[in-house]
Amino acid sequence: MEVEIPKVYSPETIEPRWARQWVEMNLYRPGDDAARRRFCLVIPPPNVTGSLHMGHMLEHTEIDILMRWHRMRGENVLWLPGTDHASIGTQMIVERELGREALPHLEPGPEALSAWGREGQRRRREMGPEKFLERCWKWKEESGGTIRNQMERLGASCDWTRDRFTMDPAYSRAVLEVFVRLYEEGLIYRGKYIVNWCPRCGTAVSDLEVIHEERQGKLWTIRYPFEGGEGHLTVATTRPETMLGDTAVAVNPADDRYRAAVGRKVVLPLLKRVIPVVADDFVDPEFGTGAVKVTPAHDANDFDIAERHKLPGVVVIDPEARMTEEAGPYRGLDRYAAREAVVQELREQGLLEKIEDYALSVGTCQRCKTVVEPLLSTQWFMRMKPLAEPAIRVVEEGRIRIVPENYRKIYLDWMANIHDWCISRQLWWGHRLPVWYCDACGEVVVARETPAACPKCKSAPLRAETDVLDTWFSSGLWPFATLGWPDETEDLRRFYPTDLMIMGFDILFFWGARMIMLGMKFMNDVPFRELYIHALVRDAEKQKMSKTKGNVIDPLDVTEKFGTDAVRFALAISAAPGTDIAFSIDKVESYRAFANKIWNAGRFILMNLGKLSEPLRAKLGQSLTPIPGVGFEPVAGPEHLELADKWIFSRLLTVTREMNESLASFRFHEAAFKIYHFFWHEVCDWYLEWVKPDITAVPEGDKLPAAWVNLARVFEASLHLLHPFMPLITEELWHQLPRESRGPSISLTAFDLVSGRVSDGVSEKQFETVEDLIVTARNAKAEAGLQKQKPSAQVASEDLRLLELFRAHQATILRLAGLQAVNFSRGRLPSTGGVRVAPSFDLRVFHEEGVDQGAERARLQKEKEKLERELARVKNQLENEDFRTRAPRDVVRGVEHRHSQLSLHYRKVLDSIERLD
């Protein structure tokens, strides 16, 4: 039977097939064996605003690696998937879509985007909520589908039967429940405060949604004349247009310059309003003129000053950032036009003292980059201090472990300085606040169901609130609402608290902190026990990927081209905790080569399988069948073990253990590197080459050669170790291996070490010595220019046991080193050239044309110098009495051993140089 297997692995045919099959089989529902540990993670729900980017792919790869790893250790694993409605984000995208439909002729670009946004907003208002929300839902269906396809293609092992969306009816019920309960407890309140207002989006946004940017601006110094008298106060401002809303000037009470001014009044220029001069500690006498204009309706600090001094607020800027009626002659002007006009007028009136350049930080809208306007506005807020307290405690006490640890401090600092959270948004897409107003008596009703009439004055109907909740309000409930809360479901009982959460740092405060607060509040327990913060995926030059820079790599593109497994591996092996990832196509390419390597190793085995008779193949299948209750053990077959077998199984044991340790601490790069190196450079380069003759030979009789059992077991174990990183290719190859009874997937076959097994240091050492001999021979061949030929060689050593070891593996040494014959003898080689000296053996490759004495001398000279340097260092160390007395014994002994090896080697090199002469 000859099996035709392509030489080059083609992920595009194999990967999608398995990905689909896993979904169709509902393979990744958690098992319900109560005796087993459970492991649960709820996905950070991607926004339904579009398709997934490299950051998602990294996140999902990391999650999937851990999920598969836990699953293969026999745990009941739940990875719960879902998506977030992304209130403001989705609404903006749908608006833009509407705009694009209305203005299809525009060339795509930043200008078109903003034009489409404006037009879409207009069309949204025209359509009304009902129709607009229909469009949003349609968008959600499409976009959600795209996301799901992408995740499936990635091989994400989530339980799709538990897929959730933040606006599912059940989920929305949880959102309202939380709102009502928090309101009833006084933790949600309504009030008129300064909020961050985005004039473009037409909504309030939270502090976190404001991005501070350093901009070059100006500082204007303006005179405010005293009422009915001589003189003036001068104030400095970066926003002269807001003076129209000034209701006071404030100075520091300790500032002698202004002591007399406090209590007097000044005349606000342009509007001629008479306003008081007040004393307030907030004012820094050092800054500007030491006198501050107070604009309570358009500045958060001024608002606080006004509270303290009972000053009124005058709103001069409207929600669209135009001047209001209160701005008198400037009404209707845009805020920036008003600024110019105001400055112009002040200059003409001689009230402008000076203009200086000034770098200031302005708040911009996270979504649309528009400069945010602090605005006095009635909004809903969540009181954070009482919620933050337990959320701080659980992290301090280690009930939630944050990794890498430096984020713990950042989290705690932020939580300690937390401010109340503005949760209402003037948007349409999202959860409407469960609030009704009685226009008759002014009553505010917060209820789970629509109230029929006002509970106070009985009038009806009530006017429903139109604001929706900040997206992060609903996602804050994610870990318990997805599991069925407020109902006491089986899932909630079984899977809360979840075990792990993985997210990017950018949403630690938006989401992570809020989940912890709300989880503690409503479940009285942490939402997850560990929180791993992953790195950012950047481009090869470590630049942020962005559309404007044009350096965005689309996960789907690169996946299609090189295969999911290759991309996953490239991400995993770069994912060192705490360091951003420089991602490049080159990297993916080199891990595609790795996938191909795995494929070809499998191909070698499968091709030679044809040399086994049917019964022998069945026997092999038996030896690969998982042991019930234990799963697959990465141990050698019970039969004869060659040196190479002992070595590779010993290494396998070590590598498995090390990978387990790495994954337990989120050191993905380490685990990926370990298996990469093990599989390629140990299994393929050495083990497979070593046993090759035993595998390619046609066995005689009905006995299955031990080499077959061992190789198949090593390969199968390697597939298991690789599987979390490269699930698709490993699944494919696993299915092609013979097996007595085949489960549905490698990922459901438990794989673990039998405890107490220790690695075999003696065999490792012996194997490495033989390896050393072979490499030395190859090296000698290469430098003598004999790579094409098969020369003879001579090996000598003082160590009889070593010679015995070499003799026992003579055939393998000849084959792997590419030698014709080798002669082993005791002692040293008496040759006059071409001798390689290692501490424990000499080796000489025969060269027909004789040795190039010059090159030989140069090489030896270089070696001598290197040895001298090292020897000097080691000697120095050993002669240091402090080192001998203070360093640990085994370190000293190690250095001593090194010294004896070095001197031996050095003497041999010296000797060789002498013989050349």
Next chain:
RNA sequence: GGGCGGUUAGCUCAGCUGGUUAGAGCGUCUGCCUUACAAGCAGAAGGUCAUCCGUUCGAUCCGGAUACCGCCCACCA
């Protein structure tokens, strides 16, 4: 204004709690289409671990300073 991170081979990065000879991938050079794999095999070159000072028997690793780069937070008009 506070806080944090980085600086290791030509490039991108590993190197966990200090200890024998600092590692990979890509790139470079040499030789090979050796019946698993040229997306491969074999061999090689390439590093005063940013700089300075300190702690230590011993520092790429710990502490301090400097330089450059980057990030986060913040209610100074």
